[in-house]
Amino acid sequence: MGTNGHHESFPWKHLIGFVLSLLLTFAALWVALSSGLPLKAVIVVIVLFAMIQASLQLFMFMHVAESDSGKVQTFNMVYSFFIAVVVVAGSVWVMQFVL
Amino acid sequence: MGEAVHRYDETMPLEYRTEENRLNILGFWIFLGAEVVLFATLFATYLVLFQRTGSGPTAQELFQVKDVLIETLLLLTSSFTCGLAIFEMRRGRLAGLLAWLLVTLLLGIGFITFEVREFIHYVHEGATMQTSAFLSSFFVLVGTHGAHVSLGIGWMIFIIIQLLQRGLTVKTARKVFIVSLYWHFLDVVWIFIFTLVYLLGMVV
Amino acid sequence: MKWSEFFVTGEPLIYAADVAIVLTMVGIVFVLTYFKKWKWIWNEWLTTVDHKKIGVMYIICAVLMLFRGGVDALLMRAQLTAPNMNFLDAQHYNEIFTTHGTIMILFMAMPFIIGLMNIVVPLQIGARDVAFPYLNALSFWLFFFGAMLFNISFVIGGSPDAGWTAYFPLAGNEFSPGVGNNYYAVSLQISGIGTLMTGINFLVTILKMRAPGMTLMRMPMFTWTILITCVLIVFAFPVLTVALALMTFDRLFDTQFFTMANGGMSMLWANLFWIWGHPEVYIVILPAFGIFSEIVSTFAQKRLFGYKAMVYSIVGIAFLSFIVWVHHFFTMGAGPEVNSVFSITTMAVAIPTGVKIFNWLFTLRKGKIRFTTAMLWSLAFIPNFVIGGVTGVMLAMAAADYQYHNSYFLIAHFHYVLIAGVVFACFAGLHYWYPKMFGHMLNERLGKWTFWLFMIGFNVCFFPMYFLGLMGMTRRMYTYSDGLGWTPLNVVATVGAVLMGIGFIVLCYNIYYSARYGERDMTGDPWNGRTLEWATASPPVHYNFPVTPIVDDLDAYWVMKKKQGGFQVKEEELKPIHMPSNSGRPFWISVAFFVAGFGLVFKWFALAIAGALFIVLGLILRSFENDDGYHIGVDEIKRTERAARKGA
Numbered sequence A: 001m002g003t004n005g006h007h008e009s010f011p012w013k014h015l016i017g018f019v020l021s022l023l024l025t026f027a028a029l030w031v032a033l034s035s036g037l038p039l040k041a042v043i044v045v046i047v048l049f050a051m052i053q054a055s056l057q058l059f060m061f062m063h064v065a066e067s068d069s070g071k072v073q074t075f076n077m078v079y080s081f082f083i084a085v086v087v088v089a090g091s092v093w094v095m096q097f098v099l
Numbered sequence B: 001m002g003e004a005v006h007r008y009d010e011t012m013p014l015e016y017r018t019e020e021n022r023l024n025i026l027g028f029w030i031f032l033g034a035e036v037v038l039f040a041t042l043f044a045t046y047l048v049l050f051q052r053t054g055s056g057p058t059a060q061e062l063f064q065v066k067d068v069l070i071e072t073l074l075l076l077t078s079s080f081t082c083g084l085a086i087f088e089m090r091r092g093r094l095a096g097l098l099a100w101l102l103v104t105l106l107l108g109i110g111f112i113t114f115e116v117r118e119f120i121h122y123v124h125e126g127a128t129m130q131t132s133a134f135l136s137s138f139f140v141l142v143g144t145h146g147a148h149v150s151l152g153i154g155w156m157i158f159i160i161i162q163l164l165q166r167g168l169t170v171k172t173a174r175k176v177f178i179v180s181l182y183w184h185f186l187d188v189v190w191i192f193i194f195t196l197v198y199l200l201g202m203v204v
Numbered sequence C: 001m002k003w004s005e006f007f008v009t010g011e012p013l014i015y016a017a018d019v020a021i022v023l024t025m026v027g028i029v030f031v032l033t034y035f036k037k038w039k040w041i042w043n044e045w046l047t048t049v050d051h052k053k054i055g056v057m058y059i060i061c062a063v064l065m066l067f068r069g070g071v072d073a074l075l076m077r078a079q080l081t082a083p084n085m086n087f088l089d090a091q092h093y094n095e096i097f098t099t100h101g102t103i104m105i106l107f108m109a110m111p112f113i114i115g116l117m118n119i120v121v122p123l124q125i126g127a128r129d130v131a132f133p134y135l136n137a138l139s140f141w142l143f144f145f146g147a148m149l150f151n152i153s154f155v156i157g158g159s160p161d162a163g164w165t166a167y168f169p170l171a172g173n174e175f176s177p178g179v180g181n182n183y184y185a186v187s188l189q190i191s192g193i194g195t196l197m198t199g200i201n202f203l204v205t206i207l208k209m210r211a212p213g214m215t216l217m218r219m220p221m222f223t224w225t226i227l228i229t230c231v232l233i234v235f236a237f238p239v240l241t242v243a244l245a246l247m248t249f250d251r252l253f254d255t256q257f258f259t260m261a262n263g264g265m266s267m268l269w270a271n272l273f274w275i276w277g278h279p280e281v282y283i284v285i286l287p288a289f290g291i292f293s294e295i296v297s298t299f300a301q302k303r304l305f306g307y308k309a310m311v312y313s314i315v316g317i318a319f320l321s322f323i324v325w326v327h328h329f330f331t332m333g334a335g336p337e338v339n340s341v342f343s344i345t346t347m348a349v350a351i352p353t354g355v356k357i358f359n360w361l362f363t364l365r366k367g368k369i370r371f372t373t374a375m376l377w378s379l380a381f382i383p384n385f386v387i388g389g390v391t392g393v394m395l396a397m398a399a400a401d402y403q404y405h406n407s408y409f410l411i412a413h414f415h416y417v418l419i420a421g422v423v424f425a426c427f428a429g430l431h432y433w434y435p436k437m438f439g440h441m442l443n444e445r446l447g448k449w450t451f452w453l454f455m456i457g458f459n460v461c462f463f464p465m466y467f468l469g470l471m472g473m474t475r476r477m478y479t480y481s482d483g484l485g486w487t488p489l490n491v492v493a494t495v496g497a498v499l500m501g502i503g504f505i506v507l508c509y510n511i512y513y514s515a516r517y518g519e520r521d522m523t524g525d526p527w528n529g530r531t532l533e534w535a536t537a538s539p540p541v542h543y544n545f546p547v548t549p550i551v552d553d554l555d556a557y558w559v560m561k562k563k564q565g566g567f568q569v570k571e572e573e574l575k576p577i578h579m580p581s582n583s584g585r586p587f588w589i590s591v592a593f594f595v596a597g598f599g600l601v602f603k604w605f606a607l608a609i610a611g612a613l614f615i616v617l618g619l620i621l622r623s624f625e626n627d628d629g630y631h632i633g634v635d636e637i638k639r640t641e642r643a644a645r646k647g648a
């Protein structure tokens, strides 16, 4: 499942991942500090950027889908992110009544 | 799945060649799943508490863009160089592997140095873990990440020693691969710390 | 700190316990020395990485903890039998319900289940051991020393007294200044780490080490439930880890997470605790469902009805159990939107659970039922658990819960699910797999006595509590006044508790009696079983299977028996078997955890750091270790197999 493939001679995948990560980091910084968007929009955009960047790491650097357990590994990560969202969003939502 | 496990494939990268290695790598992935939830709980705590500053300073008063950006770039680059280390390993080049691991290590140490300086700075400003709920959750969330990075540094040093002693074998390859997963994962966590702690703290 | 503060003093019960503990320790040392068993216990048990032995050790600890938790329970019942009793004072009562709840859930139910899964799962999937045997040993010893740390609080420093839920602000420094709740935070942390590693270990084992041909949809139901339980462990326990760590920070380093000043939010604790806590109840109940499924289909002598529906309902629970946690604090005031959503998700969890009840009933239908002890427990489970489940749905209605919450109605509910579900399953599984574990059966006559005493006692004890709850008796009250009309039902409840206690004693006697006179199981398959664990000798040889069995259907061993008359091993097919070596490191690393934990409890940070250094040293030694295990040669396998299969 693409663990070996052809031996590339230059780490293109890594380089692209790295450049994109840098771009996303600076873009998020700009959106947050200088874009002047409304707060809600800022939050949505920067969280979205973070998620894209995290997936870049997972796929470009960590090769989550490789090996004969690729499916399990991917499912494991997807499920853990689902639980993460439940825990974070759930807690914030449930606890908002406390002043 | 169950049927395919005894396959031994010369064309596979070293770290996948034995059954034991494949089990270890999968086990580590699952551990990372647990780590995701662990950090999620810390994030949940932080996000519930971060506006509850009591009589202490707020996030906006405290955070400095420059420091955070330096830390972010150091860690991000280290994740990249760590990926290069694996790239070299898969081409069978021990020297390249060692060189990139060393660079990763230095960048990691740089990150920790800046983070410790940041913490010391806050404490000098009177913002300690005991000051307010915001600061308790801030220090514990970011500190847990920092502790993970420090652990990763120690771990990587021992693996470099083993590489020097034993060369690139099926076993050492697995260990390098697993520590690299760990290292990348810490960058994933940092992305969210950067976004949800620092950026959010500076705009809310 | 003065010695008189270090040791708990002033209570005759405690002094008696001190004496008992010292005598037991002296006794153990004496017996081991006298019979020259030190070497044996070290080589065969303390350093073992064999999943079967680890499982046995888990179960022994669980039974001991059941005893301790049971004594706590009887003390509480004694105090509540009549109004205005002075048998226990308020403080002592608080300590006892706290240790009772914590021990029963974390140090009794969990290890019992984990013990059974250690013994059974690798055998059921045709594997030689778990994926990470060394880690498995570490898991056990972390659990063991975590439990020890919790238990010594009783005589050293003082027990926790804020309930097993340890709600803040009560559990904070301000209202619980002693070391009791430090014990709670640290010891649960240590054993929780062990549990998390077990979850990862069995997840990998089940996903990657099944015998050839055993697809997911051919897995025995018990293995399925363990798979999902492990998913719950892996994703729920980290939440507990964090919650306990924050509690530790608050108590040891004066942080402000759950305090009442400087922005702290005590209710956040309840939120985090139950995000873990609700999946936790499914972590103990799903394996119970698996055990009942195995037993019902074995003794109805039929394939499990609706296997697929069962699988889907378990998977559904894995998902739903993470989104219902707020039902534990509907009355906290989160408002109608939050309560409604969680009320609905909670009722939704009852659906997959209901599905399973029908699966068991239809499996029984037209079966040739054999009423063994294990089967009796399973049959009794169904109606009793339904009572617990139905009252659970009553509690799930947020508005109604304002009436039931924290009353004895709740106590009755969760005992109906925990005892009729988990404890019945542990006893059923114990009777069922006992011959596999020890090579001899538990006596059936005594087993049935245990069953009837315990089952009747359970209903006599807890059914009245529903009514006590509706009559206004609240949870955790240490006494009540005359004239409330609660006395008769309380007397009845105590009688029931005593019956359960007698049932437990009969069980212990049965273990002793059967070891001496019990029927030996020479066949390896005393119940005419359906799954692969019955294809091995009783007890199995240490490598489990001489050759890996090939599976081509559900109920693999049953089909094998039909097609080939059993599990056939041709001597030509034998190959050397690779096995992991024993190691003493899991044991001493866990001792280091214990020492570090003890240091944290008393804020003796030098001790804590020393312990931590040993932990790190252990990890480094492990990393540098170059041990690839050993191989068992074909000749030795032949000899062992001939000896083990003599009787078959």
Ligand code: HEM
Residues within 6 Å of the ligand: C070, C073, C074, C076, C077, C097, C098, C100, C101, C102, C104, C105, C109, C162, C163, C164, C165, C411, C415, C418, C419, C422, C423, C461, C474, C475, C476, C477, C497, C500
């Ligand atoms: C041996 C029979 C048992 C009896 C007679 C018994 C009795 C009791 C009593 C009287 C209470 C305290 C009620 C209160 O004042 O709030 C209690 C609480 C509790 N029991 Fe049991 N129990 C038994 C077995 C179990 C088992 C097997 C479990 C778990 C698997 C369990 C779990 C709990 C829990 C979680 C609590 C709540 C503790 C707290 O309030 O913090 N019990 N039980």
Ligand SMILES: [Cu+2]
Residues within 6 Å of the ligand: C277, C278, C281, C324, C325, C327, C328
């Ligand atoms: Cu619940």
